[in-house]
Amino acid sequence: MSYKSDRPSFQERLDHFVNVIRTEIINGIRQEGTYLPAESALAKQFQLSNKSIRKGLEQLVEEGLIQKIDRVGSMVTPRPKEAITLNFGCPISLTTDFRIDELITEFGRRNPGIHVRRITLNHLSYAQSAQEMIANGLLDVVAFNSPQFQEWTEEGLLSLLEGMESDPDIYPIAEEAFRADGISYAKPVSFSPVVLCYNKKHFRDAGLHEPDSYWTWGDLTAAAAKLSKSRGRHGIYFLPASENRYPVFLLQGMGGRFKGMSGDRLNEDIRDGLRTLNELIASRETFPNYWAQGNDETVQLFAEGQVSMILCTYFNLNEFAHLPLDYDICPLPSLQRGDSQRTLLLSIGMSLVRHSKWKEAARRFVDFLASEDAQNVIRDRTVSIPARKASAERPLMDGLKRPSRYSMFREMFPSFSYHRDLGLQIKDLRQFTKWLKEYWSDMIDEETLYRKLEELYRSGQRPGDPSTPTGEYMLP
Structure with a gap:
């Protein structure tokens, strides 16, 4: 963003390179079987050395997003022909709120037969956009924050979502945002x-x-x-x-x-x-x-x-x-x-579309985002608060600039x-x-x-x- 007036650090530029390529692959901008530009071209584009580009490419190889072909280049990894593609509707802010693209990549690595396509919904008419896409069979999972879910409920749209089991390891107040008539309609991922x-x-x-x-x-x-x-x-x-x-x-x-x-x-x-x-x-x-x-x-x-x-x-x-x-x-x-x-209080949760063609795969993705492993990523790599209590209260990792009073939310309930x-x-x-x-x-x-x-x-x-x-x- 423009207010980062200091020259970006090496790690920030490297992270930016990896995030851009990762996002383009996840969203189909760089299609499977195609090749990335040469390392020298990427180095010029992202203002990094060839050595740094190779380091970033190695990370993408580890994530299973690309394959290095000797004397040819870096190819976007083809997905299995039987792969399921889940359409996930969410606001663009999730890319910074809890690094959703990294979590999608990790889910894909663990579930090679399931591909998640992130679709950005219009934040000015979020409920309407989500409703229209669900009606046309274009969403399997949708993210809501608490006021968006309130509007969804007031518009009488709960029948479009699948009820979910309550999770005793999630902060109850985070789950409360997505409950109606005693039924939970989203799994909380983060709150603030x-x-x-x-x-x-x-x-x-x-x-x-x-x-x-x-x-x-x-x-x-x-x-x-x-x-x-x-x-x-x-x-x-x-x-x-x-x-x-x-x-x-x-x-x-x-x-x-x-x-x-x-x-x-x-x-x-x-x-x-x-x-x-x-x-x-x-x-x-x-x-x-x-x-x-x-x-x-x-x-x-x-x-x-x-x-x-x-x-x-x-x-x-x-x-x-x-x-x-x-x-x-x-x-x-x-x-x-x-x-x-x-x-x-603002809570963010993931809802399962009731008539999704791939309901079990979609449920697996929602469960993963609320799992301890994914919640620990949110804790370690962002300043956001995980919805899972054990993750939110685990010791802090070094590397991020967090406020000294980060943990005060525990006393504010x-x-x-x-x-x-x-x-x-x-x-x-x-x-x-x-x-x-x-x-x-x-x-x-x-x-x-x-x-x-x-x-x-x-x-x-x-x-x-x-x-x-x-x-x-x-x-x-």
Whole structure:
């Protein structure tokens, strides 16, 4: 990415070469039986020496993706004629979230008769894209994050997926995201809470103590002001309209129970959460007037030192794994001292398409991604949190830049909430996001914003409907 301003290390360039060739082979861009370019051409393309290219090719040989033919070159390994091809729909982010292409390669090495083709689904209309491809028999396995699965459930599409057995070795709260009517419809692979990420050097230079679990949003605002004054840069940023960020202020207003309405009126605690959000992003001295295209741009601003604090997930931390960045993480602040420090949890799971032609092979692939071996790869080679408890809590391997507080998630479980705990359907949450943007643009006033949210809650499904709880709801 562009914010990796330092010259990439040798290992990063070598990994990039291997990843590109591996991905092109997996996705059929380089077809079986064809030859890779000459080593000298690859060396020029990837800015590596011939010796380094040979080292990368040796790794691809070990993975079974290519064969070295003496005096001819490197040939993409032909698959057995009886090979099964599984179509796996997922977002492109999985390539960094937990190195999905490496896991696909390892699965293929262990199962030479099964080929997995990764298909990138449109993240802007993910549920619709997955539904259309399943209807046309074009997917065997599909990845969901927790809000995508919530939308899938609300659209009444669960009949397209196969129920799965619960796994006692997976963190229960990660599995809970994909359960409906007592049935699990996906195997969790990884999860992450939204946390506060901060630049330790900026805090030292400003003479500030690092944030901790005692912080309120008021403490954060005060620290952001001092950081901005000390550095001449903004202190805090996150994408205001991100539906994986701003809902934490609603969740914290709700506390330990969901109470959306008091009679016909929006609860005052939820109003307090929204006021805190609006006051934070309205401070131009500490919060930049910058509309990022996505959370990746937020990560970029932080990596470049443009801001000192961001709201992010463990998935985002993978972008810092090879950067000389002195950073750490801590739980999100609370609205008031002693209040709930609720945060949003995002889980990623793998679902089996019910009418897959290759259901048993697809099940084998899903089981592999949740297996100890695959989960250990996620633990050792990424900063993401494996869903399997034994893997997540095993000793860390050297080589990656991880925050010193990496393991704090183990103490945060009581604070985790999913999008569904907002008491809104995903389509309603998107509507509220639009109204928030109208409010921030001075198109509607504060009371109108609250009134519109009240209307969403009043028009929502009543208690007893498991897909969208309203009234009073116990958080997990």
